[in-house]
Amino acid sequence: MKGISLNLVIITGFSGAGKTQALQSMEDLGFFCVDNLPPTLIEKFVDLCAQSQGKIDKAAIVCDLRVGDFFSSLNQALNDLESAGYKYEILFLEASDDVLVNRYKESRRRHPVSPKGNVLEGIHKEREFLADLRGKANKIIDSSDLTVSQMKEKIRNLFGKDYDPARMSVSVVSFGFKYGIPLDADTIIDVRFLPNPYYLEELKPMNGKDTPVRDFVLSNPTTEEFIKRFFAMLEYILPLYLKEGKSHLVIGIGCTGGQHRSVAVTEKTAEFLRTHHYSCVVNHRDIQ
Incomplete structure (x- = not known):
């Protein structure tokens, strides 16, 4: 064989x-x-x-x-x-x-x-x-x-066409805790401690992919410090997962409703992963 x-x-x-x-x-x-x-x-x-x-x-x-x-x-x-x-x-x-x-x-x-x-x-x-x-x-x-x-x-x-079992792909899923945790997630990140755009009338109907919401969430000093530490953790653990033979990792990022904070952080995380040459798929489960 x-x-x-x-x-x-x-x-x-x-x-x-x-x-x-x-x-x-x-x-x-x-x-x-x-x-x-x-x-x-x-x-x-x-x-x-x-x-x-x-x-x-x-x-x-x-x-x-x-x-x-x-x-x-x-x-x-x-x-x-x-x-x-x-x-x-x-x-x-x-x-x-x-x-x-x-x-x-x-x-x-x-x-x-x-x-x-x-x-x-x-x-x-x-x-x-x-x-x-x-x-x-x-x-x-x-x-x-x-x-x-x-x-x-x-x-x-x-x-699909980019399938390579020797190369790890990462799925990043934004979700709302009030709708339940994704069952297939390997790692759950809770971002409910970040400032919530939901309570601002002009931002409430938008989502984390919209620039005003994205800027509100990501430009906050608390978010900036969290992102720095979170990405440092990913840089450390992803090669270890790959070394252990794991070819696909699902990261769930959750806020209360899955519309604002988790979506913005998920998009930012996907950008980080792609710049580090990981195949990345994004799914905003509860954005609607």
Whole structure:
């Protein structure tokens, strides 16, 4: 297996979180895709890719609890790949409990972990069972509020033409704490201590991308000191994440409503990351 030039992405996560949509999007990007592959067959699959003589240079596999007892061998299969010096990425799909329950109600399908029990019980069991695997994931997508087209865009941003597993990309998400913390965030930054434009009538209807709001937030001495310390922390930790093999990091920046302060700081953070040659995607979740 050594020396094989193959970008391998293993897609897993919660039942109903959108793994099928993700796989279809990967296929649109030119990945050779296989759904519901038992872990014991992953090594054989890689061997077949090697025999393609370069015709298959990137592949995606969905491996989840539908394979039943076979799924318990996934950790061993991943260890075998690592022992052979082979690299892979894990894309983990998740969603909130209420969203998953509603999706199962709409589809009228049984949950694979609790086929004879209630759906919520199956979801809770699945969360417990997949906790360690989620911790190993290189990339995590929370599909709770994503439409099909937004899911495709997420996949395209992560694995599109600029995809390079040896290079870390960073997603910066602005959000409002009153709407909840993004589930897929690796790091949360709370900027509710910054001066709030919401209380100024002329700035209230604007957002952090508008120049008057941006200037109000970023020119404040408290913000300037925070930005200096925050960016120094990023300069220190990002190379360490990359050294540990993390290829994608999600930074959530939150204020009360997600319209003013978090948006302005997120835009400033994206500028900083791009000047330091990180691939950066910005998402203002609650700007509206």
